[in-house]
Amino acid sequence: MMNNKELVMNVRKAVNGNLEATFKLILEFETVINNECKINGRFNQDCKDYIVDKLILKIKKFKKI
Numbered sequence: 001m002m003n004n005k006e007l008v009m010n011v012r013k014a015v016n017g018n019l020e021a022t023f024k025l026i027l028e029f030e031t032v033i034n035n036e037c038k039i040n041g042r043f044n045q046d047c048k049d050y051i052v053d054k055l056i057l058k059i060k061k062f063k064k065i
Contacts, residue, residue: 002028015062022059026052 002010004037006029013021026033033055 011059014059017060022056025059026055 002024007025010021010024010028012027033048034043034049036051037044039047
């Protein structure tokens with residue numbers, strides 16, 4: 001689990017196009033993402049793929065920091 005300073009640093013890097021930082025953010029929030037991907041109590045990979053894709057698109061739309 002990353003601390004606040006590391007989180008901010010990774011968000012800034014991800015917004016500026018760093019794929020490694022984007023991957024680290026996805027890993028940091030993977031548990032939350034996975035919990036949201038349960039449909040009728042079962043994990044749904046398509047749902048996770050959709051959420052991760054949307055997250056990546058939203059990160060790219062952030063104003064450069």
